[in-house]
Amino acid sequence: MTTFSKSIYIETSLKALYDFHLDTNNIKKITPPDTKVEILEIDPPLKKGSIVKLRATKFFIPQMWEVEIEKLDELHLIVDLAKKSPFFYWRHEHRFSQEGGKVKMEDYVEFIPPFGILGDLVTPLILRDLDKMFTYRHKKTKEIFEGVK
Numbered sequence: 001m002t003t004f005s006k007s008i009y010i011e012t013s014l015k016a017l018y019d020f021h022l023d024t025n026n027i028k029k030i031t032p033p034d035t036k037v038e039i040l041e042i043d044p045p046l047k048k049g050s051i052v053k054l055r056a057t058k059f060f061i062p063q064m065w066e067v068e069i070e071k072l073d074e075l076h077l078i079v080d081l082a083k084k085s086p087f088f089y090w091r092h093e094h095r096f097s098q099e100g101g102k103v104k105m106e107d108y109v110e111f112i113p114p115f116g117i118l119g120d121l122v123t124p125l126i127l128r129d130l131d132k133m134f135t136y137r138h139k140k141t142k143e144i145f146e147g148v149k
Contacts, residue, residue, distance in 0.1 A: 001089070001110055001111070001112055002110070002111055002112070002113070002123055002126075002127070003108070003109065003110050003111075004107075004108070004109045004111075004127055004130045004131070004134075005106060005107065005108045005109070006106070006107050006130075006131065006134040006135065006138065007095075007104055007105060007106035007107070007138075008104075008105055008138040008141070008142060009099065009102040009103070009104055009105075010102060010103050010105055010141060010142050010145050010146060011101060011102050011103075011145065011146050012102075012103055012145040012146070013103070014075045014076070014096055014097075014098050014103055015075060016145065017096055017103050017105060017141075017145065018074070018075045018076070018078070018096055020141070020144070020145075021078055021094050021096075022045070022046050022078065024039055024042055024044070024046065024052060025039075027039070027054075029140065029144065030136070030137040030140040030141055030144075031136075031137070032132070032133055032136040032137075034058060034059075035056055035057065035058045035133075036056070036057040036058075037054055037055070037056050037057075038054060038055045038056075038057075039052065039053075039054050040053040040054055040055055041053040046069050046072070046078075047069065047072065048069055048070070048071060048072050049068065049069065050068070050069040051066060051067070051068055051069075051083070052065075052066070052067050052068075052069070052080070053065070053066045054067075063085070063086050064084060064085075065082060065084065065085045066082070066083045066084040066085070067080040067081060067082050067083065067085075067092075068080065068081050068083055070091070075096060076095065076096050076097065077093060077094065077095055077096070078093070078094040079091065079092070079093050079094075080092050086114055087111050087112060087113060087114055088112040088113065088114050088119070089110070089111060089112040090109070090110075090111045090112075091109070091110045091111070092107065092108070092109050093106075093107070093108040093109075094106075094107060095107075095108060105138065105141065107134050107137070107138075109130060111126070113126055
C-alpha cells in the first residue's frame, strides 16, 4: 500500500470548505486543465453509501471511476472509496480542521497501483502526478475562497 498526502491552509470557515467539497459540481472547478472530468451518475445530496460514477479523461484516455462515499464526519472528513477505477485499490480522505483563523485542508490517499509488480515500477510516476494534481486543486480552492492567485 502506498500513501500520499498534501495539505494547505485556507482562510475560510470549516462549513464553507466542507460544503464546497460535498458539492460534486465543484470538482470541475478544481481539476487541472489537462484533465476533463464528467459526472455520469450521482444521487445528491452526498451521504454515506452514495455512489458517484464519473469519467476522467487525460491524454485522450478515458478512465471510468465509481466511488462510494464510505464515511462523512460533518465539517471534518469526507472519505471516498473506489469501487471501480484504474487502481487495484484507491481510498481518498478529505480532511478539514480549524486552526486559528484558517482551515487546514488535507488530502490523504491510499492506493495500490494496477498491474501487480509492474504497477510498482510506475508508483513514483503516480506519486508525481498526484502531487501535481493536488497542488493544482489546493491552489484553485485557495483562489476560490481567498481570491488569491
